[in-house]
Each structure stands twice: as C-alpha cells, then as structure tokens.
Amino acid sequence: MRRIVLGFFVVLFVGAFTALGVWQVQRLAWKTDLIARVDARVHAPAVPAPTNWDAVTRQTDEYRHVRVSGHFLNADESQVYTLSELGAGYWVMTPLKTDDGRIVYINRGFVTEDKKAPKTRPQGQLDGEVTVTGLLRMPEVKGWLFQQPNDPAQDMWYRRDVQQMANAHHLGPVAPYFIDADAGAVPGGWPKGGLTVIRFPNSHLQYAITWFSLALLLAGASIWMTWFRKPEDGEDSI
Incomplete structure (x- = not known):
C-alpha cells in the first residue's frame, strides 16, 4: 500500500513538472514571436497614425x-x-x-x-x-x-x-x-525624444529546463529507490 501511495505522488509530481516545462516551451515560442514582431514594427518606415481609433489594440499596434x-x-x-x-x-x-x-x-x-x-x-x-x-x-x-x-x-x-x-x-x-x-x-x-525602453524579459527557456530537470530527477530518484537501492537492516523496502 505504501508503495502504491508513493508511486501515485511520484507520477503526479513528475506529470505536473513536465506539464509546467511544456507550458514554458510554449511561452518561449510566444515570447520569441512577440519580440520579432515588435522589432519589425520599431524599425519599419513610419506610417500614418491610425485614425480608426476603435480598431487600435495593444496586440496589433503597440510600438x-x-x-x-x-x-x-x-x-x-x-x-x-x-x-x-x-x-x-x-x-x-x-x-x-x-x-x-x-x-x-x-x-x-x-x-x-x-x-x-x-x-x-x-x-x-x-x-x-x-x-x-x-x-x-x-x-x-x-x-x-x-x-x-x-x-x-x-x-x-x-x-x-x-x-x-x-x-x-x-x-x-x-x-x-x-x-x-x-x-x-x-x-x-529639450525635451529629448527617442528614449522609449523596449524590454521583454525572456527567461522561459531557463524555466523550462528547471521544470524538466525536476521531473527527471524525481523520476530517477524514484526508480533508484524502487529497483536499485537495497534496504538496510531493519528498514522496510519501499
């Protein structure tokens, strides 16, 4: 029974860590695309400012x-x-x-x-x-x-x-x-223009590696404890 309970929690946390890693990979792709789109807007030739104000959105027009x-x-x-x-x-x-x-x-x-x-x-x-x-x-x-x-x-x-x-x-x-x-x-x-700060923190790759590493370490530790570690005298096997 103890082994079943521990196995359940190991599978649960390995799955959760893996899911978080996959989510960070998806966020990385989104952020990379966002940075590329904003960079293209910033360096494009100037176009007339929008006059259809109702159609202006942050996603399509900022920068x-x-x-x-x-x-x-x-x-x-x-x-x-x-x-x-x-x-x-x-x-x-x-x-x-x-x-x-x-x-x-x-x-x-x-x-x-x-x-x-x-x-x-x-x-x-x-x-x-x-x-x-x-x-x-x-x-x-x-x-x-x-x-x-x-x-x-x-x-x-x-x-x-x-x-x-x-x-x-x-x-x-x-x-x-x-x-x-x-x-x-x-x-x-004065005033001095051209001081717009464009900065998009992009740490999603590091976060993804962290979550995947936690999943791998937990899975590896579980396998070692279950199959390779020998219980010492007086210690129950997991």
Whole structure:
C-alpha cells in the first residue's frame, strides 16, 4: 500500500513538472514571436497614425512606427514624473491637434526636474504645423505596484493616462494611444525624444529546463529507490 501511495505522488509530481516545462516551451515560442514582431514594427518606415481609433489594440499596434501632423496645444501640456536613463525627471505629454480636429497626445520626450516648467525651455515650445514620427504606445491606465496615482486636481502625474489628462484640460475625446517621439533636434535641446525602453524579459527557456530537470530527477530518484537501492537492516523496502 505504501508503495502504491508513493508511486501515485511520484507520477503526479513528475506529470505536473513536465506539464509546467511544456507550458514554458510554449511561452518561449510566444515570447520569441512577440519580440520579432515588435522589432519589425520599431524599425519599419513610419506610417500614418491610425485614425480608426476603435480598431487600435495593444496586440496589433503597440510600438508601431507612425507619423502624424498638426499643431501642438502647448498650453495643455502635462508632465509625468519618471526615472529614465538620464535620471529623474518628466515626460512631456503634449496634445497635438490635426487638421481634421483629432487630438493625439505626443510624448515629446524627457526633461530634467529643473526643466519641468515650460517657461524654462521656451525654445522647445514649438508653434506652427509640425510632423511627428515615433512609436505608438498604449495608455498607462493602471500603475505599477506602489506607484502613486495621478492627481489631476494638483496637476501631478505619475502615469501616462491620456484620457485622464485630456479630461483635466477639458479637451474631450482623444486618441486611445500616445506617440513616443523619435530622437531629433529640438530648439533649446529639450525635451529629448527617442528614449522609449523596449524590454521583454525572456527567461522561459531557463524555466523550462528547471521544470524538466525536476521531473527527471524525481523520476530517477524514484526508480533508484524502487529497483536499485537495497534496504538496510531493519528498514522496510519501499
């Protein structure tokens, strides 16, 4: 009876570890395909930003290289606190109004803490028609663990929730995405674009090896205990 019970649990755990290994192999294939698709989007020539907003999804459109033309609504700029490779500072989120009246938020780039106020970088507050190229990003509606929530009443922003920003500035409906501007020369040097971080952790192969190794070790130990190990004096055989 004891041998049957132990055998049952060995089979159960070997099966579970193997299933987890297979799942990680499947995740590895999915992640590898995702990385390839995103890399192709990022390095493709810029295409017009989507105007059929209802059709935009994270899966099909995020990190697509796009372009849009219009006029910046500099008076409605918001600054979102961030930690970047240049240190602590802010993303400059500026709504852009196209010729057909649509509004798309542009993440114009990073400014240091002493450049938060637009008056400290007047040359970068572009007037007239501009054309922006960059990567399409989805709004940050949910924050990370321990991240402070946005405080529209105090004009304090910690995540790039574009509709919430638009509501605070009474802009009405805006595109359900924003565009991270490409790097480029800006009068006065600020904001600095082209700082999008694209990083997809891909440890699924290591996880798969770990699960398969556990399954193999458990199966091997069970076989050795059952068939090759000799019980010592006074010890029951499994």
